[in-house]
Amino acid sequence: MKTALTIAGSDSGGGAGVQADLKAFSALGVYGMSVITAVTAQNTVEVRSVQMLDISIIRDQIAAIFEDLPVDAVKIGMLGSAEIVKNVAEELNKYKPKQIILDPVMVSKGGHHLLLTDAIQSLKEKLLPVVTLVTPNIPEAECLTNTKIENIEDMYQACRNLKELGAKSVLLKGGHLEGDPNDLFFDGMQFTWLKGKRIHTKNVHGTGCTLSSAITAYIAKGYSLQEAVKAGKSYITKAIQYSINIGSGHGPTHHFFDIYEKAGLVEREENKGEL
Numbered sequence: 362m363k364t365a366l367t368i369a370g371s372d373s374g375g376g377a378g379v380q381a382d383l384k385a386f387s388a389l390g391v392y393g394m395s396v397i398t399a400v401t402a403q404n405t406v407e408v409r410s411v412q413m414l415d416i417s418i419i420r421d422q423i424a425a426i427f428e429d430l431p432v433d434a435v436k437i438g439m440l441g442s443a444e445i446v447k448n449v450a451e452e453l454n455k456y457k458p459k460q461i462i463l464d465p466v467m468v469s470k471g472g473h474h475l476l477l478t479d480a481i482q483s484l485k486e487k488l489l490p491v492v493t494l495v496t497p498n499i500p501e502a503e504c505l506t507n508t509k510i511e512n513i514e515d516m517y518q519a520c521r522n523l524k525e526l527g528a529k530s531v532l533l534k535g536g537h538l539e540g541d542p543n544d545l546f547f548d549g550m551q552f553t554w555l556k557g558k559r560i561h562t563k564n565v566h567g568t569g570c571t572l573s574s575a576i577t578a579y580i581a582k583g584y585s586l587q588e589a590v591k592a593g594k595s596y597i598t599k600a601i602q603y604s605i606n607i608g609s610g611h612g613p614t615h616h617f618f619d620i621y622e623k624a625g626l627v628e629r630e631e632n633k634g635e636l
């Protein structure tokens with residue numbers, strides 16, 4: 362069985378963070394492992410509080426995994442602080458996993474900061490140069506490149522800038538711009554658009570986490586980067602189409618839509634959880 366590791370924060374509500382990552386890995390047939398960097402008290406409405414874990418337990422989790430288990434691909438999500446970024450980068454430089462996918466999580470859907478501002482510089486300096494793929498949304502890419510991204514031309518330029526900063530490839534998610542959620546993939550040489558149709562639902566909690574984990578799972582299974590981002594986009598689109606209408610805020614996506622659909626346990630209900 363292929364394996365994937367997520368290094369990320371815990372979401373008590375189960376729709377984002379480590380919980381979403383492990384669900385996506387499992388749904389795609391990959392054995393999932395986790396290094397928890399921070400614990401959030403979170404639901405579909407808000408992030409109530411955040412407790413970052415001590416550096417020693419974060420480093421220990423990484424060492425415990427790499428010293429015993431095979432790791433085909435690593436996904437990085439919420440890191441929280443500059444110190445955590447620096448220590449995770451050091452550990453990864455030590456164990457040198459072949460595939461690292463970085464989702465540069467900064468702010469939750471409800472506007473809660475999940476990365477301290479002083480950590481952004483460390484993320485750029487210490488992590489971008491070691492990752493295979495970085496998957497920012499528009500505000501994250503703006504922050505990493507210090508530019509405004511308002512149209513398609515800006516998206517192309519932001520991808521080039523992220524490559525200059527050291528990322529080998531970039532998936533720039535266009536969901537925060539107006540219109541359909543089209544994402545731009547740059548493999549360092551060529552651009553490919555991953556086109557989507559906007560689904561009118563409020564159940565988009567953890568979409569970014571789920572997409573980057575799905576891509577990580579496909580990479581662990583041996584897909585090329587290009588195949589993995591395409592398959593990941595199609596997985597997140599279906600997970601949003603079948604999203605779960607629970608909680609009074611942004612409900613979670615349905616990681617196991619495929620198995621549930623085959624078992625006749627779910628029906629696709631587009632427009633469910635109308636905005």
Ligand SMILES: Nc1ncnc2c1ncn2[C@@H]1O[C@H](COP(=O)(O)OP(=O)(O)OP(=O)(O)O)[C@@H](O)[C@H]1O
Pocket residue numbers: 377466469470497498534535536537542543544557558559560561562565566567568569570572594597598601
């Ligand atoms: N309403 C929607 N309908 C269809 N696809 C969507 C919708 N919202 C987001 N997506 C797609 O879901 C994926 C995740 O993108 P999104 O921009 O939501 O990430 P994010 O902002 O990083 O998420 P998060 O808040 O979980 O960190 C992208 O492929 C995006 O195009």
Ligand SMILES: Cc1ncc(CO)c(N)n1
Pocket residue numbers: 369370371372377378379401403438439466468469470475567569570
């Ligand atoms: C723990 C965690 N990671 C990532 C996100 C994505 O916004 C979230 N809401 N919570």
